[in-house]
Each structure stands twice: as C-alpha cells, then as structure tokens.
Amino acid sequence: MMKRSGKHGKHRHSPGQRLTWMPNSQLRATQQRLEDDHKRQVEQIRHAADVESERYRRRSEAEVADLRATISRLEVDLMKVCSMSTFRISAEQSITSNQTNKSKAQEVHSIREDYTKQLAEKASTLENATARTRELEKRVLSETEGRKKVSNRSLSRSNTGRLVRVF
Numbered sequence: 544m545m546k547r548s549g550k551h552g553k554h555r556h557s558p559g560q561r562l563t564w565m566p567n568s569q570l571r572a573t574q575q576r577l578e579d580d581h582k583r584q585v586e587q588i589r590h591a592a593d594v595e596s597e598r599y600r601r602r603s604e605a606e607v608a609d610l611r612a613t614i615s616r617l618e619v620d621l622m623k624v625c626s627m628s629t630f631r632i633s634a635e636q637s638i639t640s641n642q643t644n645k646s647k648a649q650e651v652h653s654i655r656e657d658y659t660k661q662l663a664e665k666a667s668t669l670e671n672a673t674a675r676t677r678e679l680e681k682r683v684l685s686e687t688e689g690r691k692k693v694s695n696r697s698l699s700r701s702n703t704g705r706l707v708r709v710f
Contacts, residue, residue, distance in 0.1 A: 596690050603683035610676040617672060621665045628658045 614672050617669045
C-alpha cells in the first residue's frame with residue numbers, strides 16, 4: 544500500500560512490492576492480457592481434468608467388464624461341477640446298491656468329498672469375484688466424484704489466486 548507520511552511526501556510500501564506508474568490504457572491492456580492468460584490456463588486445467596477423468600472412466604469400465612467376464616466363466620465352471628456332482632451322486636448310489644464291498648463305498652465317498660470341496664472352492668471364488676466387482680464399482684464412483692471436486696476446487700483457487708495489484 545502507498546501512504547504519504549508527513550510533509551515530506553515520502554511513500555511507504557510493503558517490502559518486495561514494486562511501484563510502477565502506467566497510463567490507464569497500458570493498465571487496461573496489462574489487465575486484459577492477464578485475464579486472457581488466466582482464462583487460457585483455466586481452460587487448459589479443465590481440459591486436462593476432463594481428459595484424465597475420461598481415461599480413468601474407460602479404464603474402470605474395462606476392469607469391470609473383465610471382472611464380469613471372470614464371473615461368467617466361474618459360473619459356467621460352477622454349473623459344470625454341479626452337473627458332474629449330480630452325475631457322480633447318482634453313479635455312487637447305483638454302485639453302492641449293486642455292490643456290497645466296503646472299499647468301493649469308501650472310494651465313492653472320498654470322490655464325493657473331493658467334488659464337494661471343489662464345488663465349495665468354486666462358490667467361494669465366485670463370491671470373492673462378485674465382492675471385488677462391487678468394491679471396484681464403488682471405488683470408481685467415489686474417485687470420479689473426488690476428481691470432480693478436486694477439479695472444481697482447483698478452478699476456484701486459481702480464480703481467487705490471480706488477483707494482481709498495480710500501483
């Protein structure tokens with residue numbers, strides 16, 4: 544700030560502030576140039592934020608599509624295991640009814656346990672993939688919203704941070 548002190552006409556100003564005397568037309572031209580630069584920078588920031596958010600959205604959609612394909616494959620595998628298990632159970636019943644050999648019944652029982660374990664593993668894998676898909680979808684939504692908020696905050700900060708004082 545400039546202040547006159549006393550009769551001597553000395554000017555006071557804050558350290559680091561340069562006093563420059565310019566005609567009004569030159570001040571207007573300087574101000575217009577600074578405003579144009581500021582607008583150009585704001586547009587560049589907006590464009591960069593839009594490009595980044597679009598890239599992130601496409602990447603997230605690709606991840607979701609990949610997880611959905613994985614889920615579909617696991618569902619097919621699970622159906623195959625279920626149909627094999629049903630076939631094995633019916634085969635086990637016919638074997639045990641036709642044969643009285645305990646060793647054969649034990650063998651069938653161990654096969655049934657193996658397939659039951661496989662079925663449980665496939666079901667667990669399917670549940671994990673479904674949960675992961677939900678988490679990624681939530682994360683995509685929250686990060687997209689976060690990027691919009693950050694972009695808006697940076698634009699408002701850049702608007703207020705560009706005030707120029709010319710004395």
